[in-house]
Amino acid sequence: SLCYGLDPISLPVKIGDPYFNGSYYGGSSYAISKTAAELYLSLSGLNFISFRLANVYGPKNFSGPIPIFYANLKNNIKSRVYKTKRDFIFVSDVVNCIIKSLKTETFDSYFNISTGLDIEISEIYLLLEKELGKSNDYDLVNKGGDDTSTILLDSSETKEVFDWEPRTSLKEGIKKTLLYYSKHGVDNTYTHLRLNK
Numbered sequence: 001s002l003c004y005g006l007d008p009i010s011l012p013v014k015i016g017d018p019y020f021n022g023s024y025y026g027g028s029s030y031a032i033s034k035t036a037a038e039l040y041l042s043l044s045g046l047n048f049i050s051f052r053l054a055n056v057y058g059p060k061n062f063s064g065p066i067p068i069f070y071a072n073l074k075n076n077i078k079s080r081v082y083k084t085k086r087d088f089i090f091v092s093d094v095v096n097c098i099i100k101s102l103k104t105e106t107f108d109s110y111f112n113i114s115t116g117l118d119i120e121i122s123e124i125y126l127l128l129e130k131e132l133g134k135s136n137d138y139d140l141v142n143k144g145g146d147d148t149s150t151i152l153l154d155s156s157e158t159k160e161v162f163d164w165e166p167r168t169s170l171k172e173g174i175k176k177t178l179l180y181y182s183k184h185g186v187d188n189t190y191t192h193l194r195l196n197k
Helices: 029-044 065-074 091-101 121-132 156-162 170-184
Strands: 049-053 055-057 079-082 088-090 109-113 138-141
Touching: 029 049, 049 091, 055 091, 055 170, 065 079, 065 121, 065 170, 079 121, 088 091, 088 170, 091 109, 091 156, 109 156, 121 170
Parallel strands: 049 109, 055 088, 079 138
Antiparallel strands: none
């Protein structure tokens, strides 16, 4: 979804809204990398469908706030909770949409995959605390210059074309994710954001 840049022109972001192209504030190398793959595809002459994803989470995912908060809570480490919002979608809902797309004749098209819900990152942290039965202080911090205030996508066209709906609630998805982490652990986590020290 960061192909739209850090400061998209509308919320929720619609298919057809422009890529970040340097004409407005809000670019980052990470956002540009998301755009590059689509541009290569558009030049390739191949038939393609490109999905622009909201924040995908679930078992085996070790990037983003959920595994970081889990590891910090388990190890009694204070978390940095950014004053941002994200549209979280469970991995199986994404996979179901992609499988449906393979059975269509839709080519050379772009689609958003999202729930359409804008969730505060602090709400995610508090939900993890509740599910784990643990509580820890956290630092609520402003977003950095390479971050975006919100990622909220309009997936109405995706729902219509593929007869698809996200079915996993945030609470249910977090439960499934934490079950995996509790069984397999979280050794390393990853964020693309620049850490302010």
